[in-house]
Amino acid sequence: MALSGLDIYKLLPKTNCRQCGFATCLAFAMQLAKKAVPLDKCPFLSDDAKRVLEASSQPAIRQVVVGTGEASLSVGNETVLFRHEEKFHRPCGIGFILDDTLSDAEIVSRLEKISRMQFERVGQVLQVNLVAVRSGSGAQRFAQVVKLAMDKSSLALVLMSDDPQSLKAGLAVAASRRPLVYHADEKNASQIASLCLEFKCPLVVTAPDIEGLTRLTALFEEKGLSDIFLEPGPKPVGDQLWDITQIRRQALKKNNRRLGFPVLVIAEDDDPCREAVRAATWIAKYAGIVLIKNADPAEALALLTLRQNIYTDPQKPLQIEPKLYGIGQASEKSPVLVTTNFSLSYYTVLGEVEASKVPAYILSVDTEGMSVLTAWAAEKFTPEKIVQAMEKASLGSAVSHKTIVIPGYVAVMSGDLQEACGWQVTVGPKEAAGLPSFLKNLS
Ligand code: SF4
Numbered sequence: 001m002a003l004s005g006l007d008i009y010k011l012l013p014k015t016n017c018r019q020c021g022f023a024t025c026l027a028f029a030m031q032l033a034k035k036a037v038p039l040d041k042c043p044f045l046s047d048d049a050k051r052v053l054e055a056s057s058q059p060a061i062r063q064v065v066v067g068t069g070e071a072s073l074s075v076g077n078e079t080v081l082f083r084h085e086e087k088f089h090r091p092c093g094i095g096f097i098l099d100d101t102l103s104d105a106e107i108v109s110r111l112e113k114i115s116r117m118q119f120e121r122v123g124q125v126l127q128v129n130l131v132a133v134r135s136g137s138g139a140q141r142f143a144q145v146v147k148l149a150m151d152k153s154s155l156a157l158v159l160m161s162d163d164p165q166s167l168k169a170g171l172a173v174a175a176s177r178r179p180l181v182y183h184a185d186e187k188n189a190s191q192i193a194s195l196c197l198e199f200k201c202p203l204v205v206t207a208p209d210i211e212g213l214t215r216l217t218a219l220f221e222e223k224g225l226s227d228i229f230l231e232p233g234p235k236p237v238g239d240q241l242w243d244i245t246q247i248r249r250q251a252l253k254k255n256n257r258r259l260g261f262p263v264l265v266i267a268e269d270d271d272p273c274r275e276a277v278r279a280a281t282w283i284a285k286y287a288g289i290v291l292i293k294n295a296d297p298a299e300a301l302a303l304l305t306l307r308q309n310i311y312t313d314p315q316k317p318l319q320i321e322p323k324l325y326g327i328g329q330a331s332e333k334s335p336v337l338v339t340t341n342f343s344l345s346y347y348t349v350l351g352e353v354e355a356s357k358v359p360a361y362i363l364s365v366d367t368e369g370m371s372v373l374t375a376w377a378a379e380k381f382t383p384e385k386i387v388q389a390m391e392k393a394s395l396g397s398a399v400s401h402k403t404i405v406i407p408g409y410v411a412v413m414s415g416d417l418q419e420a421c422g423w424q425v426t427v428g429p430k431e432a433a434g435l436p437s438f439l440k441n442l443s
Pocket residue numbers: 012013014015016017018019020021022023024025028041042043044
């Protein structure tokens with residue numbers, strides 16, 4: 001658990017010798033609490049103080065990396081129970097289970113489908129993260145399918161088997177990709193530990209309850225394995241949610257190091273809708289990795305959109321650069337649509353303008369990332385602000401006419417805006433969906 005500056009000060013020598021570069025021990029303690037200086041700047045710490053301070057500087061939930069290079073997934077190191085307290089930092093990984101009992105043709109087709117699951121939303125590219133190969137046909141077939149997954153997909157890998165021989169065969173093929181080994185339990189712990197040490201891979205530990213998980217993480221840490229995911233054993237969703245919430249709470253609030261690891265959950269269900277609902281539960285609370293089975297782009301898009309929203313900083317709305325954007329072959333005769341620089345507002349307007357095929361300009365006004373009505377209520381989307389944006393974008397030089405279109409929701413400001421800018425102000429539709437017909441009638 002992080003210590004306050006005063007807690008840290010109590011552990012320092014209090015001689016104010018200045019060797020750390022600070023005038024007093026208290027000043028050094030305050031910087032240490034902010035993690036702005038390294039601990040070794042003070043050469044006079046006692047061994048006890050060093051041990052306590054080093055332990056307090058470790059993240060409450062370990063950050064674990066699966067895979068290598070650009071396709072690697074890094075999760076954990078979360079700091080809060082509730083998103084509104086600060087933010088969630090590392091988006092959970094979403095992966096697809098691939099059974100090695102399927103035919104090669106079916107496996108290749110699924111891998112290709114999964115690889116195509118990239119979506120652009122509000123200016124960000126959303127993509128899935130993992131392929132989890134599950135053994136059901138023995139070690140040789142498992143290794144073949146792992147190789148196929150490596151050849152056909154660059155996503156990070158999970159190797160799933162209850163059989164250490166199958167896992168060893170898969171690891172022999174895929175070790176260079178640092179796959180996640182699924183899974184160790186009370187029965188196979190020592191064999192899986194040997195494999196993970198030999199192939200230097202992270203692993204998932206599974207136990208029916210929190211006490212079992214605690215025992216297993218202690219065992220693996222003693223063996224020198226700390227890149228661990230926790231998996232509460234199969235049970236009803238409500239009980240699983242209870243376990244996962246307790247794990248997060250114990251790690252963050254009680255500084256329980258034995259539970260300070262990210263969690264993996266399998267949300268697999270034959271019914272795609274039920275599977276999506278389950279996966280959504282774990283994305284919201286508090287999975288580091290969620291595995292599903294159905295490789296359905298519609299399900300993936302819904303989950304990726306949810307993940308994007310959950311892992312957006314609630315204090316910093318997604319925003320775009322406030323400026324004048326030309327859409328299509330925009331010319332001096334093109335209409336000018338005014339909106340805010342909230343990403344969702346801008347990209348919704350952009351989508352409808354593109355759909356209309358009418359070249360246009362979008363003037364995005366700096367509203368600190370607020371949407372139209374919120375910004376208007378907060379006095380961030382005012383006639384004065386719009387005039388400033390018009391001047392900054394040199395709108396008078398970009399177009400030969402003197403007409404701007406404002407969103408229907410802020411029709412009330414049209415008179416004041418017209419007076420402030422001297423341009424004709426046209427009130428557009430309230431919803432962006434009305435833009436295509438509005439633009440066609442305009443031209
Ligand atoms: S070096 Fe250590 S003892 Fe000296 S002022 Fe800094 S914190 Fe205090």
